[in-house]
Amino acid sequence: MPTTTELEKLKKLEAVLEHCRYVSELLGGEKFVSCSVVLPALCHLLQVMEVTEDDPAYMIKFKGTLAADMEGRKEKTNITWLRVATALDPRFKDLKCLSKPDRAEVWGTVRALLREREMERPAQPDNQVTSAPPTKKPNLMLAHESSSDKEEDSTEQCLERYKAEPLTGIDDCPQEWWSTHEGAHSEMARLARKYLATPATSVPPERLFSLSGHVV
Numbered sequence: 219m220p221t222t223t224e225l226e227k228l229k230k231l232e233a234v235l236e237h238c239r240y241v242s243e244l245l246g247g248e249k250f251v252s253c254s255v256v257l258p259a260l261c262h263l264l265q266v267m268e269v270t271e272d273d274p275a276y277m278i279k280f281k282g283t284l285a286a287d288m289e290g291r292k293e294k295t296n297i298t299w300l301r302v303a304t305a306l307d308p309r310f311k312d313l314k315c316l317s318k319p320d321r322a323e324v325w326g327t328v329r330a331l332l333r334e335r336e337m338e339r340p341a342q343p344d345n346q347v348t349s350a351p352p353t354k355k356p357n358l359m360l361a362h363e364s365s366s367d368k369e370e371d372s373t374e375q376c377l378e379r380y381k382a383e384p385l386t387g388i389d390d391c392p393q394e395w396w397s398t399h400e401g402a403h404s405e406m407a408r409l410a411r412k413y414l415a416t417p418a419t420s421v422p423p424e425r426l427f428s429l430s431g432h433v434v
Contacts, residue, residue, distance in 0.1 A: 252417055252419070260288060267285040329373060335408065
């Protein structure tokens with residue numbers, strides 16, 4: 219049987235591991251968005267694993283080992299994808315789980331993705347062939363530059379309009395939010411559908427495979 223001292227150690231470890239259990243269930247879910255929760259969840263766990271003055275030696279060792287393991291796993295993830303997914307989740311779009319320089323980088327990535335979508339739109343076919351350059355070429359070039367500037371302004375306005383939206387509650391569903399706000403943020407909604415649909419882990423398909431094995 220465990221001694222009294224060992225039971226006290228187990229109680230303290232249990233209090234810390236409870237956060238790990240909650241995050242594991244959160245990231246392994248299949249009935250809610252999980253991809254955008256990865257970075258906020260890791261940030262929460264790293265805060266829990268910060269050593270305090272009251273921590274005994276075994277707790278300091280445990281926290282240090284777990285924090286180092288999480289940092290190592292974080293480096294192996296598709297960090298760019300996770301950051302964009304977090305930014306497109308109205309619960310976490312303030313990006314407080316990231317440093318300020320990283321936040322600016324994430325919004326720059328989202329801005330670039332929006333512009334790529336603008337570029338991917340099919341252009342109007344031009345079948346006219348001329349042997350000599352048109353006489354109004356300078357005017358056409360100016361018009362093209364003006365159109366490019368307009369698209370850039372449109373992208374920036376689209377991004378700022380979304381960032382100005384208030385944060386939603388932690389228990390709110392981001393997919394429902396995008397469903398009701400798609401009209402106001404149509405371009406952002408297309409990105410959200412792509413990034414938020416990705417599961418955080420392979421737990422859901424593995425769970426499905428296990429169940430199918432019992433059926434067979």
